[in-house]
Structure formats: C-alpha cells, structure tokens
Amino acid sequence: MAGAAAAALSLAMITACGAPNSTSASSSTITPEKPGKPIALTILDGGGDLKGGGQSAIDAFVKANPDLVSSVTYQTAAATDVAGKIKAQQSGGHIDISLVLGGGDVLGAGEDQKLFQQQLDTQVKSLPDLSTIQDDARSNIQRLANGYGLLVNFDQNGPFLDYNPTAVAAGQVPTTPQALLDWAKANKGRFSYAQPANSGSGRAFIQALPYLLGDSDPSDPVDGWTKTWAYLQELGKYVNSYPASSSLLAQQFGSGQLSLIPTVLSHDIANRKAGTWPAGTGIALFQNEAWINDGHFAMIPNGVSAQTLYVALKLESYLVTADAQRARLTTGVLTTANKDATIVNSGTDVTAFVQQWGRPDFFPNALKTGASRPPLTPSNLQKAFDLWQRNVGAKVGG
Numbered sequence: 139m140a141g142a143a144a145a146a147l148s149l150a151m152i153t154a155c156g157a158p159n160s161t162s163a164s165s166s167t168i169t170p171e172k173p174g175k176p177i178a179l180t181i182l183d184g185g186g187d188l189k190g191g192g193q194s195a196i197d198a199f200v201k202a203n204p205d206l207v208s209s210v211t212y213q214t215a216a217a218t219d220v221a222g223k224i225k226a227q228q229s230g231g232h233i234d235i236s237l238v239l240g241g242g243d244v245l246g247a248g249e250d251q252k253l254f255q256q257q258l259d260t261q262v263k264s265l266p267d268l269s270t271i272q273d274d275a276r277s278n279i280q281r282l283a284n285g286y287g288l289l290v291n292f293d294q295n296g297p298f299l300d301y302n303p304t305a306v307a308a309g310q311v312p313t314t315p316q317a318l319l320d321w322a323k324a325n326k327g328r329f330s331y332a333q334p335a336n337s338g339s340g341r342a343f344i345q346a347l348p349y350l351l352g353d354s355d356p357s358d359p360v361d362g363w364t365k366t367w368a369y370l371q372e373l374g375k376y377v378n379s380y381p382a383s384s385s386l387l388a389q390q391f392g393s394g395q396l397s398l399i400p401t402v403l404s405h406d407i408a409n410r411k412a413g414t415w416p417a418g419t420g421i422a423l424f425q426n427e428a429w430i431n432d433g434h435f436a437m438i439p440n441g442v443s444a445q446t447l448y449v450a451l452k453l454e455s456y457l458v459t460a461d462a463q464r465a466r467l468t469t470g471v472l473t474t475a476n477k478d479a480t481i482v483n484s485g486t487d488v489t490a491f492v493q494q495w496g497r498p499d500f501f502p503n504a505l506k507t508g509a510s511r512p513p514l515t516p517s518n519l520q521k522a523f524d525l526w527q528r529n530v531g532a533k534v535g536g
Contacts, residue, residue, distance in 0.1 A: 246516025427508025
C-alpha cells in the first residue's frame with residue numbers, strides 16, 4: 139500500500155505557533171512536550187475520514203482529555219488541495235493545522251514536498267506497538283507511508299460494479315473489461331467513473347485494470363500500464379464526462395443519469411443508507427476480481443510546536459485503538475485499521491447496521507473471491523493521476 143525511512147534525530151526549538159519554514163526546520167525532528175495547559179487543535183480532512191467515524195472518535199478523545207485539548211476546529215478539503223494549504227502555512231511561518239487525515243494521494247503529495255513529520259521510527263516511543271494491532275495486510279499498507287503517516291483506516295475496498303436494475307438486467311451486467319467496453323459503446327453516456335485524483339472509487343478502478351487486463355507491471359503506471367492506458371482512452375470515447383468527485387458520481391448515478399458505475403464497498407453502503415441510491419441497487423463483481431486494498435493515514439505537518447506534536451501523537455494513538463476503530467463500522471466499512479476491531483466483536487449496533495446495509499448475503503463471500511492487491515505507492519499514485527489527466531481526462535468523449 140518500502141520500509142519506514144529513518145530520519146536523522148536532532149533537536150529543533152520552535153514556538154507554540156510554529157517556526158518559520160526553512161530546510162532545516164521542516165526536516166528536523168522535535169521532541170514532543172506535554173503542554174502546560176490545554177491547546178486548540180485544527181484537524182484537516184482530505185479523505186472523508188471525519189464522516190467515516192473519525193470525528194466521533196476525535197470528539198471522544200477530546201472529552202476524555204480536557205487537560206490536553208481546549209477545542210477542535212474541523213476543516214475539510216479536496217485531496218488535491220491539502221498540500222497547497224499546508225505549504226502556504228509553512229511558507230508563512232505559522233502552522234495552524236495540527237493533524238491531517240487522508241489517503242495515499244494526500245500522503246504522497248505531502249511526502250514529495252516534505253510537508254509531514256517523519257513519525258516512524260523517530261516518534262515510535264509515542265505511538266502504539268503496531269505489531270499488536272496490524273496483521274500482514276494492514277502492515278503492508280502501513281509500510282507504503284514510509285513513516286510519514288499512521289494507518290487509521292483500512293479497507294478491502296473494490297472496485298466492483300453497481301447498476302440500476304431498471305436499466306441493466308442482472309444477466310446483462312458486464313463483468314470483464316471487454317464486456318464493459320462493449321456495454322459503454324452500446325450505451326454511450328450511461329457509464330462513467332469519478333476523476334481518480336478526487337475519488338476512491340475512481341482510483342480503485344484504474345488500479346485494478348492492470349491486473350484485469352494482464353498488464354506487464356501493475357505496480358508501475360509509467361512503464362507497466364500499456365494495456366490499461368489504451369483501454370481507458372478507448373473507454374473514454376463513450377463517456378460524456380468524468381465527475382469531479384465520488385459525491386458527484388453518486389448523485390448522477392442516484393438520479394438516473396448513469397446506469398452503471400465502478401464503486402467501492404464504503405460508497406455502496408453509505409449511499410444506499412443515505413438514500414442517494416435505491417436500497418435495491420444491483421451489484422456485481424468483475425471476473426477474476428482484483429480487490430485493491432486501501433488505507434488512510436493520520437499525518438502531522440512539519441512546523442507544529444512540540445506541544446501540538448505531543449497531543450497529536452496521543453490523539454493518533456487513540457484513533458487506532460479497538461474502541462475508536464469500532465465507531466467506523468457503522469459508517470460504511472467492514473474492516474478497520476485495528477485487526478482486533480471486527481464486525482463480530484463490536485456489539486449489537488454494528489451487527490444490526492451490517493445486517494441492514496452491509497449486504498450480508500453478498501460481501502462476506504465476495505471478499506473471499508479473487509485476489510487482494512496492494513495499491514500503488516503514494517509516489518506512483520501521483521504519477522498515475524498525472525498520466526490519467528493528460529491522456530484520459532483531457533480527452534473525454536474523444
């Protein structure tokens with residue numbers, strides 16, 4: 139989802155408001171310091187984690203730690219805008235953002251621009267022993283962070299297909315790339331997917347295709363996706379537009395503008411629960427299903443004070459506890475970042491939620507079907523986004 143990079147350990151004194159940005163200040167490691175009085179936190183969400191159970195868990199931490207936190211300000215931003223917001227504050231010498239939540243896209247952009255603290259292994263003493271809460275699948279995603287983020291959300295995600303059963307008969311749902319291409323050609327404008335840079339379902343779809351199409355190196359979008367890029371360009375001839383986000387895609391599908399879309403587990407559950415999609419929305423796997431595991435991370439910007447760092451690390455440590463992770467199981471996921479927080483042991487509210495919205499007659503067996511695949515590294519994910527925009531997104535309908 140590259141072992142954790144070790145950062146050189148040096149002490150850097152900065153003020154509580156954050157120090158002016160410089161090469162040495164942004165790359166050095168500071169020692170966490172417990173604040174003498176409660177401090178205000180600002181949480182920036184670039185991946186939908188607050189709605190996915192994150193905010194309720196943070197609120198619980200704040201309530202339990204009045205000596206550490208006086209208040210919390212929640213902010214949201216498109217994943218593509220997060221790096222710019224942090225960079226602007228760092229360049230101005232005043233870091234207001236205490237913690238960032240987001241996926242590999244947010245982490246990759248931040249890592250490239252050296253925006254985030256190196257947490258593992260430099261702050262490992264302030265974090266839980268990850269070997270006690272992560273199995274191999276979760277650990278593989280954690281390693282992709284190169285130490286710049288802590289895994290707070292884990293999802294065996296997708297893609298699969300959701301369809302409108304009044305427009306697509308169950309026996310006519312395409313379940314191979316070629317069949318999907320043929321269907322899109324015969325039903326121009328009725329299929330689409332959201333722009334991958336702004337959509338978990340969009341990026342799951344393009345990352346699964348190299349496996350489904352038999353590309354030479356599914357881990358390398360630059361030199362290993364020859365078949366995938368050719369396929370996406372051909373498919374794009376029959377797409378009217380690529381919605382700018384998963385939310386817009388959901389609205390278009392729910393309103394009937396689209397009849398068939400690739401999606402992911404959390405979107406399927408959350409949109410049916412919210413009434414954006416009919417409860418009876420059809421669902422189908424691809425043949426030789428390639429499940430792209432997904433992970434979201436908690437990241438701490440460079441330039442925060444030693445006191446903010448202390449509280450942020452405490453908050454992160456709480457967010458990966460089994461109790462905090464169980465809150466996510468009634469928001470649209472069936473797995474958590476803590477291997478010990480499961481549907482089976484998370485109480486009657488979770489059981490009832492999954493029974494009503496979690497497709498218990500479908501997902502348990504579906505998740506055992508096909509192969510579970512790692513996502514691109516954050517760096518390669520950024521390259522895939524750029525290539526998609528130039529070679530696919532910019533040529534929509536062409």
